[in-house]
Amino acid sequence: MTAFFTSFTGSLLWLILISAGIYFLSLRRLSGQIQTSQSKPHSLAYYYGRYAVIWAFFPAIIVLIVWTSFTRPLENQFIIQSLSAAYPDLPSSFVDLKIAQIKNISSGLIAAEDDIMRGLADQYGYASDRLSMLRYVTVILVSLIGGMFAISRIKPHFKARVVFEGFLRRVFTFAAIVAILTTIGIIVSLTFEAFRFFTQYHPIDFFFGTHWSPNVALREGVENALDEDVGGSSGSFGMIPVMAGTLLIAFIAMLVAVPIGLFAAIYMAEFASRRVRNYVKPTLEVLAGIPTVVYGFFAALTIGPFIRNLGLFAGLDVSSQSALAAGAVMGIMIIPFISSLSDDVITAVPRSLRDGALGLGSTRGEMITKVVLPAAFPGLVGAFLLAISRAIGETMIVVMAAGVSAQLTANPLDSVTTVTVQIVMLLTGDTEFDSVKTLSAFALGITLFVVTLCLNIAALSMSRRIGGRYE
Amino acid sequence: MNNPTDMLTAQQRQDIIRHSLQKRHKTERRLRWAGLTAITIAISFLVILISNIFLNGYTALLQSELQVEMTIPKAELVDENGDLDAARIMTFNWNGLVKKAFRKKFPDVKGMMDKRSLGDLVSDNAGYELRLQIEKNPELMEQNLFWIKTSDDVDMYMKGRLDASLPEKMRRLDDKQIGWVDQLKEVSEIRKVFNTGFFTTADSREPESAGILGAVVGSAMALMVTIILALPLAVMAAIYLEYFARPGRVTDLIEVNINNLAAVPSIVFGLLGLSVFLGFFNMPRSAPLVGGMVLALMTLPTIIIATRASIRAVPTSIRDAALGVGASRMQAALDHVLPQAAPGILTGTIIGIAQALGETAPLIMIGMVAFVVDVPTSITDPATALPVQIFIWSDSAERAFYERSSLAIMVLLVFLISMNLLAVILRRRYEKTW
Incomplete structure (x- = not known):
């Protein structure tokens, strides 16, 4: 029972209870004050309650969250210390496992295998019980002190609404800043890890190297098993072939998506009746709503083998993980993206341009090809750039349908790999978090982020150009 | 020099204009046609995708089971007071019980190899699942007839997803195994039922007991x-x-x-x-x-x-x-x-x-x-x-x-x-x- 009280959820429930109590206490205090001083309050009564709740709830919840998120690493540190005291020569790969075991033993999920483990678990359990007890007491105290402080300030002429709204506005500002914080978080965390990679692997070799085989190091490591320095440290991380594979697949995807998407958009914007539009547009949008893992499944298990069999029939040697299969399916995924963006751009071309062209005697076809499309051109390019950025960042289709070995080839029937596939491969095996291999994934990640960011910005500036031109 | 058209008759001029107009209108028709084709292609991709997934997936709604006759040795599972004992249930060899009971259906099968491949028709998880059922509902122990899950290969065969015309080496079931399954089918001791497990369990290494x-x-x-x-x-x-x-x-x-x-x-x-x-x-x-x-x-x-x-x-x-x-x-x-x-x-x-x-x-x-x-x-x-x-x-x-x-x-x-x-x-x- 005490375990629940002192847990995170328990403390949270207590906080809510206390806040509710403080709310009613502050209302009573206010009415008492009104009675004695015979003056009208500045704000509606519930604003005084809300004001008190702010003080009772928010400082305490911040303490609770910060405490929880910072003590977890400390707890682990504590276990690691006592672990290394108990098992002086424990291999580092076992540490995580042991930590999980100790935690499970102390929460009674599994039985201890020996006395040392039981001792450690007891030690941990004692310490963590103490810690959460301490957290619980601190949180409750902070809440009570905050609430009492707020109640003590309640007087009829106190401007509770103004203070409450000022607080809300600050919270709202913070909510808007979360977007900036996320971007900063992405940039800082990726650059930090990528920087650690670049201290061990030269950036020039990374950006301009033509050989990518992070696993070779492991193979060499097996051969030179006695020489431990070799293992895990000397793979080759030249990203040119990976980037080339990404671009090849994105190119195939665009080859499929651009004509289909663009012609569909022209038809919808210029020829289709309202009825047709009302049916076709949502149907195409269904394609956009299908999760990428479904496309990946389709590419890997249906289109891939299909293209391979087709190749066998024609006497060609097609890899079962060909760039063509992944690219074509990615193209299908991007069709609705291109068609709806282009549709918007085409319909945004002003009526007057169309009327002018028709008035001068051009046919509808001429109006479209000679007036509307050139006017929409920058917007269309913007749409294509966004689509390319999407194709480069797309993960599941290529993880499931493209290859893992990096080859520098322009043959769509070969198997190539992409940046996103490599990131997934490097970060999903049972590898240590700090090895060069895993760090290289972050270097790929920051490259991917920068490339897509540039494409997005270029796309945005393209579509802005059309906005101003005809107004 | 005069414009060459000046030398043409009105009729000829009209012909030229009509001809060029036809040509000019052709672009429009082409665009329209290209647009329609594009939309048709996109929508047929959607139809292919959905129907492909449906055709591959709907059979997973059914799961093959086969009937075995067995008596559960209650005496081995209870403690001194006659209550079920959790530890004994845990350690009891349920899989052995199920496989032995299943082998009894085919008394003629002799030899290690054959016995093993006969046992392979039953799901490796059958014992485990039987245990769970009995833990939940101990009264089942009085029962004699049980329906237990087949292995995934038999399940595939029952659903027609295993091509029996392939050479034996390339199949997951050999001729003998298929023969046994067909025998069971004749006496309807194998059936396909709605696959409730798929919706009520979590992942498993055995496909037949994996759920979402x-x-x-x-x-x-x-x-x-x-x-x-x-x-x-x-x-x-x-x-x-x-x-x-x-x-x-x-x-x-x-x-x-x-x-x-x-x-x-x-x-x-x-x-x-x-x-x-x-x-x-x-x-x-x-x-x-x-x-x-x-x-x-x-x-x-x-x-x-x-x-x-x-x-x-x-x-x-x-x-x-x-x-x-x-x-x-x-x-x-x-x-x-x-x-x-x-x-x-x-x-x-x-x-x-x-x-x-x-x-x-x-x-x-x-x-x-x-x-x-x-x-x-x-x-x-x-x-x-x-x-x-x-x-x-x-x-x-x-x-x-x-x-x-x-x-x-x-x-x-x-x-x-x-x-x-x-x-x-x-x-x-x-x-x-x-």
Whole structure:
């Protein structure tokens, strides 16, 4: 029972209870004050309650969250210390496992295998019980002190609404800043890890190297098993072939998506009746709503083998993980993206341009090809750039349908790999978090982020150009 | 020199004009035709995709079972007082019991090899599942006839997914095994029933006992976290940007950031989660809590954009009237505009959450790709999510997992379609034209 009280959820429930109590206490205090001083309050009564709740709830919840998120690493540190005291020569790969075991033993999920483990678990359990007890007491105290402080300030002429709204506005500002914080978080965390990679692997070799085989190091490591320095440290991380594979697949995807998407958009914007539009547009949008893992499944298990069999029939040697299969399916995924963006751009071309062209005697076809499309051109390019950025960042289709070995080839029937596939491969095996291999994934990640960011910005500036031109 | 057309008769001129007009109108016809073809191709891709998945997956709704006759040795399972003993049930060799009972059906089968391949017809999990059933309902022990799951290969054969015309070496079942199954079919001691297990259990190494409940619960938990975090943050940010932000550099920066975040590849959010939430804050790996947080950051821009649009759609007269009768700016925004914008915000949120439901890559990054046999009970338990489950299964070699991942895709699509329908209905029902 005490375990629940002192847990995170328990403390949270207590906080809510206390806040509710403080709310009613502050209302009573206010009415008492009104009675004695015979003056009208500045704000509606519930604003005084809300004001008190702010003080009772928010400082305490911040303490609770910060405490929880910072003590977890400390707890682990504590276990690691006592672990290394108990098992002086424990291999580092076992540490995580042991930590999980100790935690499970102390929460009674599994039985201890020996006395040392039981001792450690007891030690941990004692310490963590103490810690959460301490957290619980601190949180409750902070809440009570905050609430009492707020109640003590309640007087009829106190401007509770103004203070409450000022607080809300600050919270709202913070909510808007979360977007900036996320971007900063992405940039800082990726650059930090990528920087650690670049201290061990030269950036020039990374950006301009033509050989990518992070696993070779492991193979060499097996051969030179006695020489431990070799293992895990000397793979080759030249990203040119990976980037080339990404671009090849994105190119195939665009080859499929651009004509289909663009012609569909022209038809919808210029020829289709309202009825047709009302049916076709949502149907195409269904394609956009299908999760990428479904496309990946389709590419890997249906289109891939299909293209391979087709190749066998024609006497060609097609890899079962060909760039063509992944690219074509990615193209299908991007069709609705291109068609709806282009549709918007085409319909945004002003009526007057169309009327002018028709008035001068051009046919509808001429109006479209000679007036509307050139006017929409920058917007269309913007749409294509966004689509390319999407194709480069797309993960599941290529993880499931493209290859893992990096080859520098322009043959769509070969198997190539992409940046996103490599990131997934490097970060999903049972590898240590700090090895060069895993760090290289972050270097790929920051490259991917920068490339897509540039494409997005270029796309945005393209579509802005059309906005101003005809107004 | 004169213009050459001057020398033509009126008739000839008309012919030339008609000819060129025909040519000029041809571009239009070509464009129209190209557009129609493009739309047809796109829609047929959709039809092929959906029907392919349906045709591959619908058979997973059924599961083959076979009948065995056995008596459960109750004496070995009870303690001195005659009550069931948990430890004894745990250690009892259920698989041996099931396989022995099954072999009794074919008394003529002799020899180690044959006996083994006969045993292979029964699911390796049959004993385990029998144990679970008996733990739940001890009265079953009085029973003599049991239906137990077949192995995945027999299941595939029963569903016609195993081509018996292939040479024996290339098949997962040999001629003898197929013969035995056919024998069972004749006496109807093998049947196909609705595959309830698929919807009530979590993942398993054996395809015949693998289910999606664990993944569905994991997804639901992650999405709850996403909604709890993203919806309030997005609404607050949108109100700030619409009503309180002073135009200037900071506001511009926020807007650019929101638009950009909406186009950042999802895997980058996964990397963020991995290095900040897992690496820095040491949060539990594979947990729906972290998955939900990552998805919240990812869907935040979508919901903010939708919320701003629906706030803007509320006529300014509402806000003006509120301000006019003395409401503060905050009161006007929260008490007058926000309720009017609520249906639009809800619609946008549902669409954002539907996107998050289908998202796979960031969840893989934070380790939700682990093999989890238990249905998670809290948001810090290791779990997987529905799309990740599809990914895991489609990576497996067994043909039976192929069928199951197709069915899981159908379940995922049903969820997505109902969420989107809900959004459409909400929009139709509550959308106001001012």
